[in-house]
Amino acid sequence: MPFISRMIVSLSLAIRHRRELRNLLDRTPRDNSILLLDPEALRQAGVAALALDFDGVLAPHGAPEPLPEAILWLKRCEAVFPDDRIFILSNKPTDGRCRWFARHFPAIRFISGVRKKPYPDGLNRVAELAALPPWAILMVDDRLLTGCLAALIAGALPCYIRSPYISLGNRTVAELFFWLLRAGERGCLRMISLPWGEQ
Numbered sequence: 607m608p609f610i611s612r613m614i615v616s617l618s619l620a621i622r623h624r625r626e627l628r629n630l631l632d633r634t635p636r637d638n639s640i641l642l643l644d645p646e647a648l649r650q651a652g653v654a655a656l657a658l659d660f661d662g663v664l665a666p667h668g669a670p671e672p673l674p675e676a677i678l679w680l681k682r683c684e685a686v687f688p689d690d691r692i693f694i695l696s697n698k699p700t701d702g703r704c705r706w707f708a709r710h711f712p713a714i715r716f717i718s719g720v721r722k723k724p725y726p727d728g729l730n731r732v733a734e735l736a737a738l739p740p741w742a743i744l745m746v747d748d749r750l751l752t753g754c755l756a757a758l759i760a761g762a763l764p765c766y767i768r769s770p771y772i773s774l775g776n777r778t779v780a781e782l783f784f785w786l787l788r789a790g791e792r793g794c795l796r797m798i799s800l801p802w803g804e805q
């Protein structure tokens with residue numbers, strides 16, 4: 607689906623879920639990154655599976671593999687969650703990334719061939735593969751109106767990465783574009799969740 611059409615769909619779905627999205631934004635610390643997520647604490651809080659976005663969450667945009675610190679964090683996750691309960695749910699499951707994970711984290715599965723987030727199809731697939739109810743799955747994403755919104759629609763748990771990995775030196779135009787997009791999402795959400803926007 608073309609980018610603009612998906613943006614329009616996202617916006618209409620966001621209006622429906624604006625209160626939950628606004629609560630998520632308000633309760634997320636500005637410096638939230640994967641490094642602030644303690645896998646053991648997540649497990650104790652009832653999370654049984656992880657669905658991880660890639661761009662911004664494990665590496666800067668367009669990177670072929672996770673950053674070294676993200677790799678260490680993934681290893682911590684592996685020690686807590688069974689390997690077959692960690693998934694990569696990216697709108698860009700490129701062959702290079704799939705190959706990298708197959709070599710370094712063979713049990714971590716890429717979800718592909720589904721409609722892109724914010725459609726809940728990818729999370730529904732995760733629930734099916736992990737044989738878990740959606741509410742036991744944590745979707746970790748740096749985009750409110752794609753991954754976090756998909757989690758709310760699917761009935762999964764959203765985790766908003768508000769301090770994503772960015773590399774302005776490598777992909778300046780793309781990173782600036784996504785920086786604006788993320789800021790735009792927050793601004794848009796604040797607008798549609800103003801008191802006069804509530805019915």
Ligand SMILES: [Mg+2]
Binds near residue numbers: 660661748749
């Ligand atoms: Mg992302």
